[in-house]
Amino acid sequence: MQEILDAILSGDATSADYAALALPESYRAVTLHKDEEQMFAGLASRDKDPRKSLHLDDVPLPELGPGEALVAVMASSVNYNTVWSSIFEPVSTFGFLERYGRLSPLTKRHDLPYHVLGSDLAGVVLRTGAGVNAWKPGDEVVAHCLSVELESPDGHNDTMMDPEQRIWGFETNFGGLAQLALVKTNQLLPKPKHLTWEEAASPGLVNSTAYRQLVSRNGAGMKQGDNVLIWGASGGLGSYATQYALAGGATPICVVSSPQKAEICRAMGAEAIIDRSAEGYRFWKDEHTQDPREWKRLGGKIREFTGGEDVDIVFEHPGRETFGASVYVTRKGGTIVTCASTSGYMHQYDNRYLWMSLKRIVGSHFANYREAFEANRLVAKGRIHPTLSKVYPLEETGQAALDVHHNKHQGKVGVLCLAPQEGLGVRDHELRAQHLGKINAFRNI
C-alpha cells in the first residue's frame, strides 16, 4: 500500500509505473458486519450510534471484473446513506447485497458477511478490467455512485431507469470509505484539478442528485427567475441546490435551523433565508394531525421575500414533517420535487391544493452518468464549489456519520482514506486561487 501511496504523492508516476505496482492482498475498509444487523433492535433512531456498527477491518481485495476499475482512494465522504446503512434503517443493506449476488457469478462477489460502505471517492486508477479503453492506470478520478447493468432496454434513454440500477457503496459492496475501491468504469469522472483530494471527493453524490432534482429536465427543470424553496439549504443536498439556484438565475429561499446555517447560506450568496427554529413552525399538531395555519404562515413568510409571489419549485427531502407545507406553498402549476424522506416516508398532504392548482409532484433519485458528468464539469470549471466543512481520518468514520445523523454538521463531512493529510492533490493552483474563498466557505463558519 505504501508503494501505491508513494507513487500518488510523487505526482510524476506514469501509467506504466502504476500498472507495474504490485497490488496488496487486503486493504483497510469501513465495514458493517452482517451478524450485527440486529444490534440496535428496539432503540429509537437517534440512539442508534454509527460508532458502534462501523468497523475498520482488513478485507481481501476483490477480483477485478470486465468493465471495472480498481481505484486507490485518497479521500471519500459521509453521505446520509452511510447513516442509513450504519443504523440498519429503513432496512439492512445486506438484503441489497444478497439480491445483487443472485444476478450473476460476477455480482456474487458482493454478497459477503461484511459491507464496505461509501458512495464517493477521489483517487487514482490502479487497474482496469477487460474491455476498458477510456480509463487507464494513473488517471486521477472521482466516481459517481450509479451502478447499472444496462442489459435491459429500459435504461437506455436514462440509465436511472435500468431495472438493475443500484447505488454503489450502499446497494453494492466495495465502496469508497476504504483504501481501495471497486467501481464500474462508467462511474468514473475526471477529478477537478484545482481541488484537494478531500474537496474533490465531497460533492459527488449530493451534487449529482441536486443537479438532476433541480436543474435537469428529468427533475424540476429550473429556469431563470424561478423562486425555489430549499429545505436544509446548508446541508449536503441543499448546499448544492442553493448554488444551482443562484448560478441558474433563480431565487433560492433557503430554510435552515440555526443562525450559523443562515450565515453559510449568506456566504453562498443567498438573501432570502428562513430560520425554521427561530420561526418555530409546527406543521404537525400531533402525530396524526397537520396544522394548515402553519403551512399558511410559512407561505406568508416566503411572500415577504418574493414580493408576494409563491414558489415555482420546492426542493423536498425532509419528507413527512414538511411535505404538507411544501405542497401548500407551491404556486399554481408549480413543482414539488422529492428525493427523500428523512423524517418519515409516509407523507400526508391536502390533495385539493395539488389538483385544483395543477401542481406536480416529481420523484427524483440520484442521476444518470450524463447528469453526474455535467454536475462534475461545473465543479471542475469552478462554477459550483465543494461544501466541505470538516474532515475526519478513516478511523473516525463512525464519529463523522454520527455528526450527520444528529444534524451537527454543515454541508459535507469528508474522510481521508489513503491521503496522509489534508490539502494534497491540487494540480491547478491558478484556478484554485480564483475561487479559494468559495471553496473554503463552509470551513470558515
Ligand SMILES: NC(=O)c1ccc[n+]([C@@H]2O[C@H](COP(=O)([O-])OP(=O)(O)OC[C@H]3O[C@@H](n4cnc5c(N)ncnc54)[C@H](OP(=O)(O)O)[C@@H]3O)[C@@H](O)[C@H]2O)c1
Ligand atoms: N435519492 C437520492 O438520490 C438521494 C441523494 C442524496 C441524499 N438523499 C437523501 O436526502 C436526505 C438529505 O440528505 P443530505 O445529504 O442533504 O443530508 P444532510 O446533510 O443531513 O442535510 C439535510 C438537511 O435537511 C434539514 N432537515 C432535516 N430534517 C428536517 C426536518 N424534519 N424538517 C426540515 N428540515 C429538515 C436539515 O437542515 P436544517 O436543520 O438546517 O433545517 C439538514 O441539514 C437524506 O434522507 C438522504 O438519504 C437522497
